[in-house]
Amino acid sequence: MATTRFALTPESAHFPSTNFPALSTVNARPVLAFDTTTSETCYWTVVAPQGLAGALSAIIHVFGNAAGTAGVVFDVAVEAITPGDAVDLDSATSFATVNTSSSIAMLATQGHQTSGTVTLTNADSVAAGDYVRISLARNVADAGDTFAADAYVTLVEIREA
Amino acid sequence: MALLGGSGRYLRRTTNLPASLQAVTLCGWAKWSNANYDALALVGGTVGIALSNSSSAVLTFSGDGVGSGTFTSPSAGQWFFWAMVGRPSSHIAYVLRLGSDASFQTVDLGATSSTTPTDVYLLDSSGGDYWENGSVACAKVWAASLTAAELYQEMWSVRPRRLANLNCWSPLMADYKDYSGNGYDWTLTGSPAYADGPPVGWGAAPYIIGNPAAGRVIGPGTIWPTVTM
Numbered sequence: 063m064a065t066t067r068f069a070l071t072p073e074s075a076h077f078p079s080t081n082f083p084a085l086s087t088v089n090a091r092p093v094l095a096f097d098t099t100t101s102e103t104c105y106w107t108v109v110a111p112q113g114l115a116g117a118l119s120a121i122i123h124v125f126g127n128a129a130g131t132a133g134v135v136f137d138v139a140v141e142a143i144t145p146g147d148a149v150d151l152d153s154a155t156s157f158a159t160v161n162t163s164s165s166i167a168m169l170a171t172q173g174h175q176t177s178g179t180v181t182l183t184n185a186d187s188v189a190a191g192d193y194v195r196i197s198l199a200r201n202v203a204d205a206g207d208t209f210a211a212d213a214y215v216t217l218v219e220i221r222e223a
Numbered sequence: 224m225a226l227l228g229g230s231g232r233y234l235r236r237t238t239n240l241p242a243s244l245q246a247v248t249l250c251g252w253a254k255w256s257n258a259n260y261d262a263l264a265l266v267g268g269t270v271g272i273a274l275s276n277s278s279s280a281v282l283t284f285s286g287d288g289v290g291s292g293t294f295t296s297p298s299a300g301q302w303f304f305w306a307m308v309g310r311p312s313s314h315i316a317y318v319l320r321l322g323s324d325a326s327f328q329t330v331d332l333g334a335t336s337s338t339t340p341t342d343v344y345l346l347d348s349s350g351g352d353y354w355e356n357g358s359v360a361c362a363k364v365w366a367a368s369l370t371a372a373e374l375y376q377e378m379w380s381v382r383p384r385r386l387a388n389l390n391c392w393s394p395l396m397a398d399y400k401d402y403s404g405n406g407y408d409w410t411l412t413g414s415p416a417y418a419d420g421p422p423v424g425w426g427a428a429p430y431i432i433g434n435p436a437a438g439r440v441i442g443p444g445t446i447w448p449t450v451t452m
Binding site: 065066067068069070071072073074075076077078079080082084085086087090092095106107108109111112113 | 224321322379381396397419420422423424425426427428429430431432433
């Protein structure tokens with residue numbers, strides 16, 4: 063049975079100092095507004111919960127700031143650090159290779175929400191108790207990212223198979 | 224998001240303000256759209272303190288009767304955190320330019336007047352005469368003198384960390400209301416306009432689902448032992 067492991071909300075995201083999605087609201091719903099021309103990134107920090115052992119996937123809930131069925135593409139990356147790992151947090155990051163979604167077709171009516179799944183094949187060997195960062199970026203350079211408006215992410219679910 | 228200044232647009236409060244300029248803190252994030260020279264924020268009554276951008280694009284902290292001091296200024300388009308704090312022995316301003324400053328720049332103008340504030344402005348300082356061409360976000364007002372350590376915590380959270388003596392809190396993401404519960408909304412002159420805000424999170428925690436067999440959900444500050452997935 064699939065199990066939800068993390069619910070990553072816009073209010074719990076944190077950001078790099080440049081090229082970040084705007085934390086915004088649409089009809090009083092918090093959203094992260096990912097630009098259509100600049101690849102923007104945000105992060106969440108969590109602890110890998112006890113019992114975590116299966117393959118992970120990210121389910122991205124998204125709607126657009128325009129009508130149309132063009133697609134958006136997201137990159138999801140995982141950084142898992144076990145206490146004692148030789149990662150210098152002062153100066154380095156250790157994200158595993160990016161996992162890229164297929165093109166997620168937006169719904170024809172503006173304001174209607176869809177979702178896309180990214181299989182986290184590269185999950186940095188995350189294990190229970192790890193310090194984990196999850197990165198989400200819109201891959202505007204991908205040929206499948208054709209939606210010419212902001213993509214509003216309302217929630218990211220990290221699901222264990 | 225942030226409230227976008229320009230064309231005479233500014234925020235003002237004239238009632239329910241902190242009782243003394245010796246116990247007040249006003250802070251937020253701001254960005255100039257260009258090297259325009261006008262006022263970012265003011266708090267005061269018969270005397271006041273203000274942050275403004277001079278004609279030579281120098282961010283300046285000034286107070287009635289106590290002179291002024293300058294900061295290494297943000298560039299146009301660069302987000303910066305700012306705060307003005309009134310204490311009995313000093314009124315001091317803090318500035319941190321995103322991507323440029325590792326710690327606060329400070330300007331201390333010395334002892335403060337005990338005057339009762341009658342005006343607080345954002346994006347202006349005098350009824351539309353000095354409106355700022357820029358953006359402001361995450362505005363917070365306390366009837367207390369916050370320390371630099373407290374301001375570092377406030378800087379990285381839209382939501383206020385310190386609740387004691389909180390007078391007004393306005394994210395300025397989609398409106399200019401007071402979210403503190405006090406109902407001390409700002410009055411806007413001009414038509415509202417909003418733009419992308421600074422890279423500051425709301426200050427909430429993600430939901431983490433614990434051992435499914437035990438059915439535990441760990442949320443932001445709460446544990447619900449009966450939730451199962």
